[in-house]
Amino acid sequence: MASIVRFTPLYGAKSSVLALSGVLELDNYKILLDCGWDVRFNLDTVEPLRAIAPQIDAVLLSHPDVMHLGALPYAVGKLGLNVPVFATLPVWRMGQMFMYDAVLAKKEQEDFNEFDLDDVDNAFERITQLKFQQPFALTGKGDGIVITPYSAGHMLGGTVWKVKKETEEMKDTEEVIYAVDVNHRKERHLNPSALLSISRPSHLILGASQSLTRITPKLDLTGPAIQALERGGNVLVPVDTAGRVVEVALLFDDVWSQKKITQYPVAILDFVAFNTFDFAQSMIEWMSDSVSSRFDLLRENPFQFKHVHLCHTKAEVDALPSPKVVLASFPTMEIGFSLEYFLEWAEDPKNLVLLVDRVEKGTLAHELKSLQGPMRLVRTRKKRVPLEGAELREWREAQRQKELEAARNQEGTASQPDAMDTEANPQPMDSEASQDEEDDGFDSLKKQNFVMFPYQETERKWDDYGEIVDPEQFRKGEDAAELDEDDMGEDEPKDLTIRTNFAMEGVTDSEEEERRKIPKKYVEEQVDIVVRCETVTRDFSGLCDGISLKELISAVAPRRLIIVHGTEEETRAVVDMGINGLGLSPDSVFAPSKKETVDVTSDTSVYRLKLADSLFNSLRFRKIADGEVAFVHGRIRIEESEDREDVILESVPEGSSSGHPTVFVGDARLPILKQSLRQSDSGFKPEIAAGVLYTENQDSGAVVTIKKQGVGDFDLQANLSEDYFAFRDHLYTHFVTL
Structure with missing residues (x-):
């Protein structure tokens, strides 16, 4: 029997909100697919998550950015989401970088208390890391469910999830594919999505984002930046923290190397830039085949940049010579360094804002995307400034x-004598000794309590091998101040600035x-500027466009298509694509709205019923194989509440039932029937020929023939005699009669 499959998008469906989360229900097991938020951390966005969080059994994370996992620390810390979480290693590592950067950027703007960095750490400690194409069988309540991650091709570690519910009969297996934000193109550091390796799943949950766009693969991204630099302008590229910024940074570093550009520095600015690319250097096996082969053969790591500077503060970027290119977080330009530099550079027509990622409606980046000519911008700017x-x-x-x-408190506590010590060791009152104490010259110090500055002892750190020491303290002649220029190698830099x-x-x-x-305080100021800088849009989001989505759906050929993560227009376009373009049945294409549950069960004759206690106690179960079966005769009663509808099967009133026809449960195969007849003492000698079992009673000479026409369907022919009834009774022993 097939499983009951239901899907409910909590948010991110038929909406311009890019944050995404949904619930996949397989029978009674509920899986949370992504747990996203927006960088403004609007509580109204994640409100649907509050009611469902305690009912979730597992969480699957597809990508490391805020829109896919941003609400995980909040759900774990505040909503009671205490379940296993599954993701790939890059999603785990880069996801932490995303959240660290987002929290720190938010705290620079306002007093943010929804969660902190400790909550981020606690949430990510729950993650179980899986490799691509590594099946993982769930246990307990999820017994029979196997999850497998595949490459999505959008971000490092980005995942297409396959959720498979296995049943006793493999033909009833439910195979749900969750594929939002996939990329079928090969990039500098990523292989294309492995979604095309999956064929004919029962369900495909597909993201509709970018379905109305037409992406030009070889569109020049760095050309507008170089033109702005040559005219003396700075270039601002709003990027994310640890996702698409990796591909953008590789592109700028490669182009700067090919064209030998040295006069225009490129900087990546966010709070975790060093850590992000340090992690990227250790994840070569998760990247494209070309990156892996170059590392294996030539030991070239693409993230050892030649022209890109990693910066954590605005002062570090300002110290670089201008004009320059700054890749600053975040793409929305609502918070972070991208907003700061935009407000600083917007009024200079020589400067350029290069938009490379998809943007959410209602954000500053979305306004700039449709900018035509100078625009007056009035905005309330929030920031944290020192006192x-x-x-x-x-x-x-x-x-x-x-x-x-x-x-004073410390001195007072230290000067008080211990009463127990005084009583236990009484001191003799010697007048000469007292006189000597008065004349020893320290009497004034003993009588006055001078203010002492508090001393804070340095905390020593220990590991399994003892106290952790700093190797720099034990170096001799290796400090920058002690080295002469003559002692340096030719390849060593002359200017050794400790950073x-x-x-x-x-x-x-x-x-x-x-x-x-x-200390710092939060202030607000009214910003009134005229935006005169140039704005250029280049789609570098790394997603399938409309044509690619159509080819992808056609190749995967799902039996049921569920569309999420897109605006109403984008969703409508994919629905039309599936029905009119690919010939899918309208009954097999679903486009649920926010908090709308759709029943996408493959076998539509499967329903969920609750048995009333009185009916359950009246059942007579018969054992068959490893289970038990019983015939149920009752009537359906529906109980409705505010948030659910229960279907209850209860007993029929006494006297209203006239019984039920005999039901045979099970099946019999002719070879097994032949063997059982030979082992019995009935006197039959069975033989099989041309799919028919013949048997003759040696004592009476009666002949009985039986032919199997289907499961549980037999054609029995014989003269009406005791042999006929004896053979029929023997056949019944292979079934359970209800």
Whole structure:
């Protein structure tokens, strides 16, 4: 019997919202497909997740960006989502980078309390990492369900999920493919999607995003940037944190190397840039065949950039010579460094904003995408700034008073004698000794309590091998200040400037530490500018366009198509594509709206019923194979509530039922029937010829023939005699009679 399959998009269906989440229900097992949010972290977006989170049994994450997993820390920390989470290694690693950057950028704009970095760590600790095409069998309530990740080709580690529900009869197997944001083209660091290797699944959940676009594969991306640089303008490229930025960075580094461009620096600016590309260097096996072969043969790692600078602060980018290219997060330009640089560069017509990713309606990037000529922009800008002037002096005075109070308390505690020690060791009152103590010259120090600054002991870190030491403290003659230029190799840089991830050039460690200690506050200011910079759009989102989606659906040939993750226009286009373009039945194409549940069960005669206790207690079960069966005769009653509808099967009133016809459950094969007749003492000698079993009773000479016409359907021929009834009774022993 086939499983019951239902799908409910929580958000991200028939909507311009790019955040995505949905619930796939296989019988009683509920799988959350993605758990996305937008970078503005609007609580209204994830409100549908609040009610369903406690009912979820497992979570599958397809991509590492915020729109696919951004709500995971919030759901785990605040909504009670305490279930296994499955993803690939790159989705796990890069997903953390996305969330770190988003939280830090949000905190630079306002007091963000929905979750913090600790919540991010706790959520990602739950993730079970899988490799591409690695089947994983769920256990417990999900027994019989096997999940397998395949490459999506959109981002590093991006996944197409296959969810397979196995039944006793393989012909009833449900195979659900979840494929949102796939790319059929090969890129610099990614192979095309492996979705085309899957054929004829029972269900395909497909994303409709970009279905109305026509992508030109060889469209020049760096050309407009080089033109802007040559006229003296800066170039701003809003990118994500650890997804499509990888491909964009590789492109700029390759073009700069081929054209030998050295005068125009390229910088990647976000809070986790170093970590992102450090992780990317260790994930070569997840990348394209060309990247893997170059690394195996030549030991070339494409992420050891020659022309791209990784920066964590705006001051580091400002220190680079202008004009320059800045790849800054985020693509929406609502938060992050991309917004800061846009407000700074927007009024100069020489500058360029290069939009390379899809943008969500209602964002600043979407406004710029349709920009024609100068545009006045009035916007409330929120930011976090250090305290200055009287506020800073007031804060420092409060801190000084706290330190003084702490020192007084500490000195007072240390000067109090221990009462137990005094009683146990009484000191003799010697007058000469007392006089000596008064004349020893330290009497004034003993009588006065001087203010002592608090001392904070440096915390020592330990591992399995002992205390962790800093190797730099034990080097001799290797410090930059101790090295002479003559001692350096030819390939070593002459200028050895010590830099940390968050340090600025020209700032000492003590100054940097002091700068960090200064508290900050949130302020709002009204920004009124005229946007005169050039805006160019180049689709570098790495997604299938409308024509590619049509070819993909045709190649995969699903029996049922479910469309999500697109606007109403994009969804309608894919529905029309499936019905009119590919000849799918209208009954097999589904386009649910937000929070709309669609029943996509393959066998439409399967229903879910609840048996009333009185009816269940009256059943008489018969054992068959490894299970038990019983004949049920009842009537259906429907109970409706606010959020669900229960179908209950209850007993019929006494006297209203006249019984039921005999039902035979099971099947018999002629070879097995022949063997059982020979082993019985009935006297029959069976033989099989031309698909018919012949048997003759040696005592009476009666002949009986039986031919199987179907499952449980036999044609029995014989004279009406005791032999006929004896043979029929023996045949019945191979069935369970209800």
